[in-house]
Amino acid sequence: xxxxxxxxxYFFQSTKGLILLAMSAIAVISAVWGTLSGPMVEWxxxxxxxxxxxxxxxxxxxxxxxxxxxxxxxxxxxAIEVYMMTSIIPMRKHQQSTINAxxxxxxxxxxxxxxxxxxxxxxxxxxxxxxxxxSLIFFSGLLLAAAIYPWKREYLVTNNDYAHTKxxxxxxxxxxxxxxxxMLISAGFGAVTGSFWSxxxxxxxxxxxxxEPGKTALQKSIIGHLHxxxxxxxxSITLIVGRWMDWKGKLHKxxxxxxxxxIAVISAxxxxxxxxxxxxxxxxxxxxxxxFSALLLVIHSWGKLIKDRTAELGLENPTFLQKFTxxxxxxxxxxxxxxxxxxxxxxxxxxxxxxxxxxxxxxVWPAREERVTLTGHWHILSALVxxxxxxxxxxxxxxxxxxxxxLGWILIIGSDIAFAGATIFSMKRLFVTEYYEQPLVNMTxxxxxxxxxxxxxxxxxxxxxxxxxxxxxxxxxxxxxxKDPELDIxxxxxxxxxxxxxxxxxxxxxxx
Amino acid sequence: MKLIKxxxxxxxxxxxxxxxxxxxxxxxxxDPDAWITIPAGDFFYGQHNxxxxxVEYEIMATHVTNKQYAAFLNAAxxxxxxxVKNDTVWGFHPGDPFDHYLxxxxxxxxxxxxxxxxxxxxxxxxxxxxxxxKKGYANHPMVEVSWFGANAYAQFYGYRLPLEIEWEKAARGxxxxxxxxxxxxxxxxxxxxxxxxxxxxxxxxxxxTTPVGFYxxxxxxxxxxxxxxxxxxxxxMAGNVKQWVGDDHKYVHYRYMRGGNYNSYExxxxxxxxxxxxxxHTSMMLGxxxxxxxxxxxxxxxxxxxxxE
Numbered sequence: 001x002x003x004x005x006x007x008x009x010y011f012f013q014s015t016k017g018l019i020l021l022a023m024s025a026i027a028v029i030s031a032v033w034g035t036l037s038g039p040m041v042e043w044x045x046x047x048x049x050x051x052x053x054x055x056x057x058x059x060x061x062x063x064x065x066x067x068x069x070x071x072x073x074x075x076x077x078x079a080i081e082v083y084m085m086t087s088i089i090p091m092r093k094h095q096q097s098t099i100n101a102x103x104x105x106x107x108x109x110x111x112x113x114x115x116x117x118x119x120x121x122x123x124x125x126x127x128x129x130x131x132x133x134x135s136l137i138f139f140s141g142l143l144l145a146a147a148i149y150p151w152k153r154e155y156l157v158t159n160n161d162y163a164h165t166k167x168x169x170x171x172x173x174x175x176x177x178x179x180x181x182x183m184l185i186s187a188g189f190g191a192v193t194g195s196f197w198s199x200x201x202x203x204x205x206x207x208x209x210x211x212e213p214g215k216t217a218l219q220k221s222i223i224g225h226l227h228x229x230x231x232x233x234x235x236s237i238t239l240i241v242g243r244w245m246d247w248k249g250k251l252h253k254x255x256x257x258x259x260x261x262x263i264a265v266i267s268a269x270x271x272x273x274x275x276x277x278x279x280x281x282x283x284x285x286x287x288x289x290x291x292f293s294a295l296l297l298v299i300h301s302w303g304k305l306i307k308d309r310t311a312e313l314g315l316e317n318p319t320f321l322q323k324f325t326x327x328x329x330x331x332x333x334x335x336x337x338x339x340x341x342x343x344x345x346x347x348x349x350x351x352x353x354x355x356x357x358x359x360x361x362x363x364v365w366p367a368r369e370e371r372v373t374l375t376g377h378w379h380i381l382s383a384l385v386x387x388x389x390x391x392x393x394x395x396x397x398x399x400x401x402x403x404x405x406x407l408g409w410i411l412i413i414g415s416d417i418a419f420a421g422a423t424i425f426s427m428k429r430l431f432v433t434e435y436y437e438q439p440l441v442n443m444t445x446x447x448x449x450x451x452x453x454x455x456x457x458x459x460x461x462x463x464x465x466x467x468x469x470x471x472x473x474x475x476x477x478x479x480x481x482x483k484d485p486e487l488d489i490x491x492x493x494x495x496x497x498x499x500x501x502x503x504x505x506x507x508x509x510x511x512x
Numbered sequence: 513m514k515l516i517k518x519x520x521x522x523x524x525x526x527x528x529x530x531x532x533x534x535x536x537x538x539x540x541x542x543d544p545d546a547w548i549t550i551p552a553g554d555f556f557y558g559q560h561n562x563x564x565x566x567v568e569y570e571i572m573a574t575h576v577t578n579k580q581y582a583a584f585l586n587a588a589x590x591x592x593x594x595x596v597k598n599d600t601v602w603g604f605h606p607g608d609p610f611d612h613y614l615x616x617x618x619x620x621x622x623x624x625x626x627x628x629x630x631x632x633x634x635x636x637x638x639x640x641x642x643x644x645x646k647k648g649y650a651n652h653p654m655v656e657v658s659w660f661g662a663n664a665y666a667q668f669y670g671y672r673l674p675l676e677i678e679w680e681k682a683a684r685g686x687x688x689x690x691x692x693x694x695x696x697x698x699x700x701x702x703x704x705x706x707x708x709x710x711x712x713x714x715x716x717x718x719x720x721t722t723p724v725g726f727y728x729x730x731x732x733x734x735x736x737x738x739x740x741x742x743x744x745x746x747x748x749m750a751g752n753v754k755q756w757v758g759d760d761h762k763y764v765h766y767r768y769m770r771g772g773n774y775n776s777y778e779x780x781x782x783x784x785x786x787x788x789x790x791x792x793h794t795s796m797m798l799g800x801x802x803x804x805x806x807x808x809x810x811x812x813x814x815x816x817x818x819x820x821e
Contacts, residue, residue, distance in 0.1 A: 041777075058695075059690035059691075059695065059696075059779075059782055060559060060690055060782075202560045204559075211764065213761060213762065213763040358615075364789075364792075365789070366769070366787050366789040366793060367788045367789065433631075434797065435631070435632040435633045436632075
């Protein structure tokens with residue numbers, strides 16, 4: 001019973017346990033639901049899974065099921081980012097506990113009843129509880145926004161290396177706050193539209209609207225919603241791993257204002273798609289700011305990796321080769337920022353190329369090819385975010401030595417092979433005609449299956465190791481994590497005397 | 513980029529080795545000249561089952577075949593309704609209404625490409641001014657035909673391309689089924705990516721079309737098929753090759769394609785799923801069938817009832 005209580009405390013009250021719980025949920029969903037499409041259908045695995053689980057895959061309801069599935073997964077990813085944010089942004093303990101508890105109950109409720117509604121039978125009870133789960137996650141976002149409200153004098157930057165205003169307000173906190181508020185508003189764009197379709201009935205997938213000349217405001221709202229939510233999830237993980245790498249100095253001071261402007265402009269641009277034809281112009285401008293800021297983070301991080309490693313080796317004047325080797329020494333810390341660079345080739349680059357070639361490509365390519373490219377690029381962005389989270393989690397778990405290197409390089413190489421394959425597949429019409437496409441299709445499909453397969457095996461191994469650890473009698477990692485539950489970072493701001501006074505006064509009021 | 517430059521020619525070479533465009537003729541016993549009458553009335557349209565109505569019309573039981581299209585080209589060439597220039601068959605299109613909408617692509621009256629002649633996916637030969645179907649492909653669906661080419665065929669014979677609404681009703685009947693034959697799809701029910709049918713087994717990945725009416729419940733050279741007819745009796749309304757439909761879509765002028773093809777996953781074979789492209793688009797996965805208005809037979813009045821002054 002004591003161990004059970006400790007495990008409960010670990011999984012539901014410690015940041016590290018909460019992240020592990022959420023990652024495990026995504027892994028299980030990916031393992032089971034991944035068998036319902038692609039080569040798994042060809043191999044007959046889907047039929048076995050459907051037979052065992054009793055899933056109802058009625059053909060006409062496919063769009064609704066897909067909507068449920070990716071909302072469930074996205075909610076869990078958002079929860080992971082919330083756990084990380086409440087750990088790295090200075091806030092009061094009770095705020096962290098309340099936010100984490102609310103978002104946890106939210107994603108578990110949304111997951112259980114969303115998937116039940118989508119795959120095991122419709123009734124309003126399931127759908128209603130799915131909405132309750134989503135509402136709790138939204139409410140935790142409101143609590144988070146309130147907790148990290150940056151214009152109060154409780155938390156100020158005291159170290160001049162971190163970006164701040166003249167009054168000492170923390171610009172990184174402002175960036176995270178703007179991102180949180182933008183995400184809450186953007187969630188509203190989805191919620192309003194979802195409500196209109198009477199609890200999810202008459203659903204559609206946004207990619208099926210691409211060639212509709214007269215989209216309704218609600219259809220545009222959904223298209224905006226999905227784009228901005230994914231963008232903000234990517235922005236959020238960028239800021240989180242920036243703190244992991246202790247982003248500071250001039251690059252931080254230039255990067256943070258750009259990130260704040262970028263988030264605000266890009267969000268406003270995406271929302272404006274409902275009303276204006278100018279949305280893409282705003283989005284391009286905002287993207288330039290966000291991507292430039294991310295570039296500064298990459299430069300900082302790689303510079304830090306080189307500096308730290310060469311210092312560790314005692315090299316006072318390292319050669320270019322020594323610096324180059326130092327950069328790749330730790331793939332777990334090199335990887336997230338490489339993925340941000342790689343993202344430009346497989347996501348942003350593809351998007352910009354398609355936008356430039358709009359007339360040539362879309363007048364000639366059938367909608368199905370355009371659809372593949374569009375769905376491809378946002379699946380790749382989602383998966384890139386996932387690999388960054390996994391890499392950070394490997395670091396959180398304290399994996400060291402050769403295992404750390406193996407895991408890091410498998411993640412980088414496996415995912416990049418898969419995403420490069422997916423990008424070439426989606427753009428294949430530029431290289432090869434239909435008649436000669438089969439070898440290219442076979443090669444790219446093989447690279448996608450190989451790369452994703454490698455990552456899935458890696459994640460299974462990682463989580464299997466954590467599962468075994470739960471049953472260890474001595475020297476269990478989870479027990480150490482209970483004692484040290486927070487992420488190991490250097491905060492940008494510290495609590496001021498004013499903040500301490502406030503807490504003291506509150507405690508006195510409550511008789512503590 | 514260098515890797516791609518090396519890989520692409522290699523893959524093209526492999527494709528040539530794999531390619532074999534001489535196949536056996538398989539007689540399915542289905543008549544490509546058959547027409548089916550679709551009665552007037554309501555039916556469930558689209559994924560969300562909106563009720564729509566059509567008047568009575570007739571539609572071909574199968575795709576237009578290579579043999580039929582070759583016959584059309586020869587007749588049209590003779591009548592100078594079409595001409596061959598730069599390895600392409602051209603024909604006249606009266607143009608689409610133009611509204612100066614944002615990104616609208618103007619299609620004015622003029623000559624447009626109907627069929628590109630020297631593309632490897634085309635199953636027609638052209639020599640001495642005459643078109644013929646390639647050996648074994650006479651009863652396979654005509655492919656590599658643009659919307660202009662499909663429309664020209666229909667117009668030449670006094671037919672038309674079916675409207676989307678007509679196409680879907682012919683595929684679905686008056687029920688709510690997702691596939692023309694029912695609620696579920698089996699590998700040997702239609703020519704789609706999971707079929708691995710007789711032709712793929714015999715000739716590799718390149719030959720993927722099947723003769724019209726192939727999936728009729730009969731066994732062909734040991735490959736047992738299931739009957740894929742729609743409630744009204746149309747073959748291949750899901751799979752084999754996509755089909756152009758007639759509607760011009762205001763502001764964009766894309767033309768829609770229905771029915772999925774041999775490379776599609778099953779979700780694209782559902783009767784309401786659309787694909788679209790500009791009317792000049794051609795593909796080895798794309799063909800068409802025609803519709804026509806029913807002939808109204810006016811009964812002749814008996815001679816003795818005619819009153820003359």
